[in-house]
Amino acid sequence: MSDAPRPVSRRQFLITGSSAAAGAALVRPAALLADTPRRVQDKMRVAIVGTGIRGITMWGREVAEEYADVVDIVGLCDINEGRLAFGKSYIGVECPTFSDFDAMVAQTQPDTIIVTTNDNTHDTFIVRGMELGCDIVTEKPMTTDERKCQAILDTQAATGKHVTVTFNYRYSPHRQKMKELLMEGRIGKLTSVDFHWYLDVYHGADYFRRWHGKRASSGTLFVHKSSHHFDLLNWWIDSEPEEVFGYGALEYYGTNNSFRHTNCRGCPHQANCKHYWDITENEFLTNLYVNNEQYDGYLRDGCVWDEAIDVYDKMAAQIKYANGVQVSYSCTTYSPYEGYRIAFNGTQGRIEAWVKERQPWDAPPYDEIRVTDNFGQTELIQIPQSAGHGGGDTRLRDKIFRDPSAADPYEQFAGVRDGAMAVLVGIAARTSVDTGAPVQVARLTTLNPQPVRPKEG
Ligand SMILES: NC(=O)c1ccc[n+]([C@@H]2O[C@H](COP(=O)([O-])OP(=O)(O)OC[C@H]3O[C@@H](n4cnc5c(N)ncnc54)[C@H](O)[C@@H]3O)[C@@H](O)[C@H]2O)c1
Structure with a gap:
């Protein structure tokens, strides 16, 4: 992690800065206070790991549009570079993007990490994020097994960082x-x-x-x-x-059907399958997933009869x-x-x-x-x-x-x-x-x- 000084977080500012600010107000003319531009540090610096549908909608574009006065999205991270690029443009931010989580935290110095990756990877970013000094907002489920759960509990106790689980x-x-x-x-x-x-x-x-x-x-x-x-x-x-x-x-x-294919596009059983679904009819899902299959092979319209x-x-x-x-x-x-x-x-x-x-x-x-x-x-x-x-x-x-x-x-x-x-x-x-x-x-x-x-x- 970089040695660069961390900006004062909005949370720290609210907790520790409020009494100091109250004291300062006693000696600073009101006109000067009114003219003081809102400092960037007053906003919560947020980085998102996982630029899939949840990351770029509920925690991405909607936050950028509705919370711009209190939140700066300072970094985005994903292992799929195409989805990362699409996510950035969809959210409408100018922040840097990363495939390396540690590099993102070191360079962008977030107060809070929002974790919206696949469930089995949440623990990695929750634990590492707290170790690097960040609070965590994670999508449910917090994690997928008891060993990972214990690691999160131990790291939270050791670091004192805050973990929010978004049970909407x-x-x-x-x-x-x-x-x-x-x-x-x-x-x-x-x-x-x-x-x-x-x-x-x-x-x-x-x-x-x-x-x-x-x-x-x-x-x-x-x-x-x-x-x-x-x-x-x-x-x-x-x-x-x-x-x-x-x-x-x-x-x-799964195996409870007589036919199957890898995914719906190009499936020879389209006419017979009640679960046939044409993802390309949805432009957003096509941009998010179909156009980025080349980077990781992930098929969003996988076969519901897949033997795996x-x-x-x-x-x-x-x-x-x-x-x-x-x-x-x-x-x-x-x-x-x-x-x-x-x-x-x-x-x-x-x-x-x-x-x-x-x-x-x-x-x-x-x-x-x-x-x-x-x-x-x-x-x-x-x-x-x-x-x-x-x-x-x-x-x-x-x-x-x-x-x-x-x-x-x-x-x-x-x-x-x-x-x-x-x-x-x-x-x-x-x-x-x-x-x-x-x-x-x-x-x-x-x-x-x-x-x-x-x-x-
Ligand atoms: N609360 C709710 O109602 C609700 C609704 C939808 C999704 N979710 C949760 O949000 C999370 C994301 O779901 P989604 O539907 O957006 O999935 P998604 O597949 O659209 O997105 C997951 C993203 O994580 C990325 N990713 C995977 N492993 C990674 C890694 N090691 N490092 C960086 N990026 C990685 C993938 O490339 C993908 O872009 C899940 O945990 C899911 O349970 C919650």
């Missing part, structure tokens, strides 16, 4: 309302949860076209996808998972929490509609919902939550549907970039411990499928599951 699912108004009802004890003591997630034959199938269908890259969908759901459970239940028993199988995608697919396409888990709550969870990846069913069972009633995110029939533009009191009445609560997770994406980014000290009444902001607990449920479930035995979460890392989830916000 917590921010949807519908899920937030269920959290609110649980926080206010609406159904008495929560005792069990039924949670079943359905990915449809379009979105679900898309996981099997990409690197997500390979266990070595995604840690299986128990980690890549279900860790979103496990995080919701940890957050709603407000406790930590203690024991997990899992089942999983691959019965639809080795993740489960149906998964189930029983989870026992440290506060005694029991969960029955499942995820199906080839459903006719997309959404989930959930029910919270308490000593005084039940909260339940059937959320449809896409379905081949007309549905009203709101989600419902039914709350039924034991021996009492039932109430239907309607939550209007809206884009961008109902403003949740903006609230998440505001908290990261604009005001890290903003109030967090529903405890939606997640750190390294929440990030670990979410993946540990998936890792435990996957291990349980492999071994046929229940897995104690406490055996996976040094984290000891607590009856009440420790708050990190």
Whole structure:
């Protein structure tokens, strides 16, 4: 790493500079203060590793457009030089680009690294980024196995750097309302949860076209996808998972078909395959992936019948929490509609919902939550549907970039411990499928599951 002095970070400026600035204001004329141009150092210096679709949209262009007053994107890194160049132009920044992560950090001196690479590589950049003095904002899943998880926990403890895990699912108004009802004890003591997630034959199938269908890259969908759901459970239940028993199988995608090809373009079975998809009809995806295959051979429209697919396409888990709550969870990846069913069972009633995110029939533009009191009445609560997770994406980014000290009444902001607990449920479930035995979460890392989830916000 370079010996060049690091610019004062916006975070340091907010914490250490505010009292000094207050003192200075006493002696500096107001007119002089007003004329002082906003210093570049006042902005958070952010570097992004992984210029795929997530990196250049949610954390790239949208941040460059909506947070330019508080964020400078100072560097971009990816191993695919074509995607890197396209990403830079798509985001619309003038920063340098790198294939070498250490070189990027040394040259651009970021305060914060945003990690949006393939799941199995997150740990490399989280650990190294903290060692080089940066805070981390990482996409879920934080990592894909318990050894990598422990390395992240150890490095975070040793460096004291901050790790944010961007669990945007917590921010949807519908899920937030269920959290609110649980926080206010609406159904008495929560005792069990039924949670079943359905990915449809379009979105679900898309996981099997990409690197997500390979266990070595995604840690299986128990980690890549279900860790979103496990995080919701940890957050709603407000406790930590203690024991997990899992089942999983691959019965639809992969080898479960009589024909296959490498990918959809040029496939001789196009006319017979219900999953045929022409990526070239989408200009953005063509620019991002198809035009850059020459650099790494990655096929974004890979065959869903690929024999190398080795993740489960149906998964189930029983989870026992440290506060005694029991969960029955499942995820199906080839459903006719997309959404989930959930029910919270308490000593005084039940909260339940059937959320449809896409379905081949007309549905009203709101989600419902039914709350039924034991021996009492039932109430239907309607939550209007809206884009961008109902403003949740903006609230998440505001908290990261604009005001890290903003109030967090529903405890939606997640750190390294929440990030670990979410993946540990998936890792435990996957291990349980492999071994046929229940897995104690406490055996996976040094984290000891607590009856009440420790708050990190
Ligand atoms: N929270 C959400 O709802 C949500 C949605 C989409 C994606 N994600 C997460 O975002 C991450 C990225 O997903 P994506 O859909 O953008 O994938 P993607 O395949 O489009 O992008 C991944 C990028 O990482 C690059 N990369 C891989 N290994 C690298 C390395 N060692 N060094 C540098 N670059 C490397 C690839 O070349 C690619 O450009 C994943 O972890 C995924 O789980 C989260």
